Amino acid sequence: MERTLAIVKPDAVERRLAGQIIQRIEDAGFEIRAMRRIHLSKRQAEGFYAVHRGRPFFPSLTDFMASGPTVVLVLEAPDAISKWRTLMGATDPAKAEAGTLRKEFAQSIERNATHGSDAPETAAVEIGYFFAGIDLI
Numbered sequence: 001m002e003r004t005l006a007i008v009k010p011d012a013v014e015r016r017l018a019g020q021i022i023q024r025i026e027d028a029g030f031e032i033r034a035m036r037r038i039h040l041s042k043r044q045a046e047g048f049y050a051v052h053r054g055r056p057f058f059p060s061l062t063d064f065m066a067s068g069p070t071v072v073l074v075l076e077a078p079d080a081i082s083k084w085r086t087l088m089g090a091t092d093p094a095k096a097e098a099g100t101l102r103k104e105f106a107q108s109i110e111r112n113a114t115h116g117s118d119a120p121e122t123a124a125v126e127i128g129y130f131f132a133g134i135d136l137i
Helices: 010-014 018-027 042-048 058-065 080-088 101-105 120-131
Strands: 002-008 031-038 070-077 114-116
Touching (some): 002 018, 010 058, 010 070, 018 080, 018 101, 031 120, 042 120, 070 080, 070 120, 080 101, 080 114
Antiparallel strands (some): 002 070, 002 114, 031 070
8 A cells, every 4th residue: 555645736625625535545445544624824834845846937836826725635546746746647737637626626737726745755745744743543
């Protein structure tokens, strides 16, 4: 079994899509091991996306992620990282395959409804960022 971090981003929460996205997660066979609704501060968003600091999109990404509540989840399944990234679809919804979350729910490349870890090492860091000291059941 593998774990990954998933985020329902502020655009999807604002549009009341979190429930539909969580239903799709469960329908895809993931176990939800932890879940929280949070509103990131700009500083927290900058910390989470620190790997992108210095890139041209960093200020707008962190502004967006601090713009409203998100739902953060720890998902578990065999090959969870790849499976979640496939369910999400391409970052650019115009390039996402039909039936993916981003094709159906994203508004743009930045307002793309969801986030997912890209590797086991990243997943461990990202899960720890939001669920430090919490036993995942």
